[in-house]
Amino acid sequence: xxxxxxxxxxxxxSEGTPVLLRCNYSSSYSPSxxxxxQHPNKGLQLLLKYTSAATLVKGINGxxxxxxxxxxxxxLTKPSAHMSDAAEYFCVVKNRDDKIIFGKGTRLHIxx
Amino acid sequence: xxxxxxxxxxxxxxTGQSMTLQCAQDxxxxxxxxxxxxxxxxxxxxxxxxxxxxTDQGEVPNGYNVSRSTTEDFPLRLLSxxxxxxxxxxxASRRGQGIAGNTIYFGEGxxxxxx
Numbered sequence: 001x002x003x004x005x006x007x008x009x010x011x012x013x014s015e016g017t018p019v020l021l022r023c024n025y026s027s028s029y030s031p032s033x034x035x036x037x038q039h040p041n042k043g044l045q046l047l048l049k050y051t052s053a054a055t056l057v058k059g060i061n062g063x064x065x066x067x068x069x070x071x072x073x074x075x076l077t078k079p080s081a082h083m084s085d086a087a088e089y090f091c092v093v094k095n096r097d098d099k100i101i102f103g104k105g106t107r108l109h110i111x112x
Numbered sequence: 113x114x115x116x117x118x119x120x121x122x123x124x125x126x127t128g129q130s131m132t133l134q135c136a137q138d139x140x141x142x143x144x145x146x147x148x149x150x151x152x153x154x155x156x157x158x159x160x161x162x163x164x165x166x167t168d169q170g171e172v173p174n175g176y177n178v179s180r181s182t183t184e185d186f187p188l189r190l191l192s193x194x195x196x197x198x199x200x201x202x203x204a205s206r207r208g209q210g211i212a213g214n215t216i217y218f219g220e221g222x223x224x225x226x227x
Contacts, residue, residue, distance in 0.1 A: 009152065034216070042217040043116075043202060044155075091152065092216070100216065102147075104154040 001026045004093050006103035018024065019063075019078040021106045023091035026072060029092045033074045034092040035065055038105075050074060061085070086110045114138050118203050118219035125193040125214040125226045131227045134202030134223050141217070142208035144186040146169070146178065148199040149221075155202065159187055162208070200224070 007022040016097060031052050036044040048059025061084075065076045066095045074091060091103040119134045136142065145160035157170030161180040177189040186205075190197060203219040211214060 036216075036218075041221070042224075043220040044216075045213050045218075049215065100157075102154040102156075104152060 002031070002093060002099065002101055004091050004097055004101050004103040006089075006091050006106045008018070008106050009104065010107045010109065011017070012109040012111055015083055016080050019076070019081045019085065021076040021089050021091075021108065023074045023103060024072055025074060025091070025092060025093045027060045027095055029096045030069075032094040033065075033067060035059065035074075035076050036090045036092060037089065038088045038090065040087070046078070047089075051103065080110075081110050083110050083112070116203055116205050116217050116219040120222060122223045123225070124171070125190070127193060127195060127226060131135075131190050131193065133190075133201055133217060133224075135186045135218070136184050136186065137186075137203075137205040138184065139205060139217065140183060141205040143184070144180065144203065145202065145206045146176070146186070146188045147166065147202045148172065148197075149198050149202060157187050158188065158201075190224075193224075195216065195226045198224060198226045206212050 002024045005024045034049045035047040037047050038044045047063050048057045050057050050067045057062045063078045088105045088107045090105050094100045116137045140164045146158040146216050147155040158176050159178040161167045162179050164183050167178050180186050201222045204216050206216045207214045220227050
């Protein structure tokens, strides 16, 4: 069965330091993988997606993620955190059967 | 381009009342779905539709009904509201099945409190 595990429910970083949000998945097929961001009281916005092209995917607002098949991981990174990055982040996997699974989310806190 | 529009944004209901959350999309997407979001549980699928006239149950369908009479609209009905249905509800849409990597578009959410 497919699943998505976001390894940290909360991550705190100082402004200007790197961000790492971890996501592991299990899938029987080559999946499509997404990261979404949700700011307080807002809907979910697509940050980036992987669809079996380049394994390093660049998204909006300076975020990027690397698909590592051997590690079944799709971690989200950003070189330098900004206060506006404080939000909840969701890792999402979609298989060829079109079933979509959401991770439980990681809340990112930015310390001044 | 409006995308996915949900109404209302906030609603307070009394136990036993019924109501309908409206969802409309203007992207001609075949696939629409309703999720509920609860703390620490991510998003859970309530119902979904792969096209007009076709609906199916998701992970947590009990207490909810849906219909899909047009491609654009996918309302969610709470039949007899219960406090356990206090949650944030998101409508989502995307292009049809079998398209790798097709982006899921979300509405802004509906905050529902049942007292």
